[in-house]
Amino acid sequence: MSEKNYVIREVELKDDAEIAQAIRSVLIEMGVPKVGTAYEDKSLDCMTQTYSKTRKAYFVVESDGEIYGGAGISPLDNYNGNICELQKMYFTSEIRGKGLGTQMMAKCLEFAKNAKYDQCYIETMPYMDDARRLYKKAGFKSIEKPLGNTGHYSCTVWMIKDL
Secondary structure: OOOOOOOEEOHHHHHHHHHHHHHHHHHOOEEEEEEEEHHOOOOHHHHHOOOOOOOOEEEEEEEEEEEEEEEEEOOOOOOOOOOOEEEEEEEEEOOOOOOOHHHHHHHHHHHHOOOOEEEEEEOOOOOOHHHHHHHOOOOOOOOOOOOOOOOOOOOEEEEEOOO
């Protein structure tokens, strides 16, 4: 059986239901609380609309019409400054360990730099070791407290990177 050809591209309207399902299934798999996390975000069900605004973008990993995950960049909610947030970066188990996280991170950070953000912020869970390793590898540093107010009060690890 041949290896699938994965493509990272901007989200399209036809992807909305599938990316929402993929993200929620990963969150359930990881044991993430359904409240105070991305699980309950209304934007999950309308990703194309949410990320179609200025200085926002969401990218999906797709192969043969199937969506396996994604990540996005958006201005940090409820924060007065030029910081973006890396948002909703989740991949189904089928594609983890294939280097797509590194590729997605590069795509998102390139978008953030081109959008002229000064820094990129992320929130995650303490037990998401692979994700935290990826963030550290990309240059994110841990910080002591959250920035802004994303509504993700169940996330207790905060990181930031200078762009």
